[in-house]
Structures are given as C-alpha cells and as structure tokens.
Amino acid sequence: MDDWRDGIFEAVKAAGVTQVAYVPDAGHSRLIERSLEDNDLRAVSLTTEEEGVALLAGAWLGGAKGVLLLQSSGVGNCVNMLSLARTCAFPLVMLVTMRGEWGEFNSWQKPMGVTTQAHLELCGATCYRCDRPEDVRETVESAFRFAYYTNSIAAVLLGQRLIGAKVFEEPASC
C-alpha cells in the first residue's frame, strides 16, 4: 500500500545519492524519515526550494550525488535557479509531489499545480509522471540514469492520484 514510498527510497539509495535536499511534504514524509535515519545520507532541510538546486550543484562539484524533494508549488520558487543546472549541465533529479490537480480542494494550489510540468519543461527539465504505485520505483531509477548520464534535469511528478488527495473537510456546496 505504502510500498511505493519505500521504492523511492530504495531507488535513491541504489543511485548512490548522499545528499537529500528537501522542503517537507506529506507525500515525501517516508523518504525524509528514512533519509534522516540513514547514516550514509545527509538530509538537508531547506528554507526554500531554489536553495536545493544550488546546493546540489555544489554537491556535484564536490563529487556527491543528490536528490531534491519538493511540492509542485515549490517548482515556481526554482525557476531562475534552474538556470544554474541548465547552463552548466549539472545533473539534477527533482521528485515533485503534486497538488492542485486530481481531487484538489484548495484553489490556491491550482495555479502551480496545473502548470508544474509546463514550468519545468520551459526550464529545460524532462518530466516523468507517475500515477500508479507499480511505476514509481522504475520511474525514479530511470530519472537518475537520465540525469546523471546525460547531465540533465529530470523531474518525476508524483500525481495526487498516487499520493492521495489531501482532504480537510467536504466543501459545503458539494
């Protein structure tokens, strides 16, 4: 049921990642918890997502692989900093948990959620969508191969259908 969450962690480990940069998100909570428990991983909590783009460029300059965990809203914060990865051809894997799409109740999530992939593609990222649990591990593994073999930005979009739409309460008008 939650196996895909462990699948991401295993794919991250298999890729040889040592720096996990994150802005917390419920969809990434398992990965963050397991990263914090793992002595071979440095889990770096960010104040804003674009820090992670620069942090992981530095990681690669220092010989380390990384992964950036963020929510779709945080993709908007990354736009200019992604020019660093794109201009210098830094490998970068972004694992994006989606909001503002399937089953969303919060209209404030919609502007970034419905345009996340378009934003990323304009910034030069190649996007892989995941909506089924059985696809997650293989997709994350593929993203790492793509990013690190071709010195590119790869983003895996983890759909709200996969994660489960957040529900606070039923809107009265529904």
Add this chain to the structure above:
Amino acid sequence: MLNRRDAVRRLLADRGDMLVVAGLGQPCFDCFAAGDDPRNFYLWGAMGGAVPAGLGIALAQPERRVLVVTGDGDALMSAGAFATVGAEAPENLAICILDNERYGETGGQVTHTARGADLAAMAAAGGVRKARTVRTEAELADAVSALRSGAGPMVAVVKVAPESEPGALPPQDGPHLKRRFRAAALGVEDK
C-alpha cells in the same frame, strides 16, 4: 574604506587546496583578478545561489576548506540560506560577503545594508554564530586568517568601498567551469 580587490587577493593568496564559489557580479571579477584557478566556480547568474552552492560542496568534501566569496545583494537574496548553513553547521565552510551596500552591476542602487540591514546579525540570527562585520585593516587581517583556517561555519561581512574596479572577466562557459573544477578538485575527468 577597505578595498575589495585587496581583500580578495589576501584571502586567496597561497590558498592551498581551498575550494571557492564566487557569487555573481563583482565578487566573480575580484576572484578572477586575484588569479584564475580551476577550483574557483564562478556564478555568472543564479543570484542567491552562492551560499547554498558552497554548502553543497562543503557537505560533499568535509575535509576541504570551502570559501564562498559573494556580495551583499546575492547574500540578501538567499538570506534563508544562513538558517540552512546554521542548521547543518559544516565546520569547513567560510562565507565572505563583500558589502559595498550597492547593486554594482545595475547602476549602483543602494541595497538594504545601506538602509539598516545587518548581514552579520542576520547570519548570527540564522544560526551561524561566528559572524562578524569587518571595517578596518586590523579586523580584515584577523578575518582573513579565520576565513582561511578557523572552524566554521562562519560569515565575515567585509565593508568595502563602492567604487567599481577594472574589468576582470572569468570564463563564462558553464560546462567548462564545472568540468575543470571537478578535474582539479576531485581528479575526475567527465566525458
């Protein structure tokens, strides 16, 4: 007022195996003018990226001294990164902010540091307790020594004159800068 070129020259003289990230604009030119080195990574853009990029290198290479040389505009844009550096607390990371209280590349408009913002206090409040402001030659001599070999993380905000210096433009090609840095710092030859 202290001179930025002189401060950077002293910081980088006989640098040993120190790894350097230079923030966009004048700090890049200052580092290049002090003598180009493949272990300098020059940011020609990515404003706000110098401090977190330095942190990434420092965490990846904990045995090496990592020095970030950047400006007040870049540091203000990534002020939250002080909290990330404070939380991670890498002992090998030193940050030198050349504070001319101006946006030098856009016409010399004043930054917030000319209007009351105190970057050393912001760094300290973010958790980088070793944070100082440098205004005199004596303070600079002490700061240079600390930045090069003192236990970090630390931030030194060096107040420098706003006058611009002669042009000194480092290489701009990003993949080249990346490959030569990794070759010199790590001994790896990327394809």
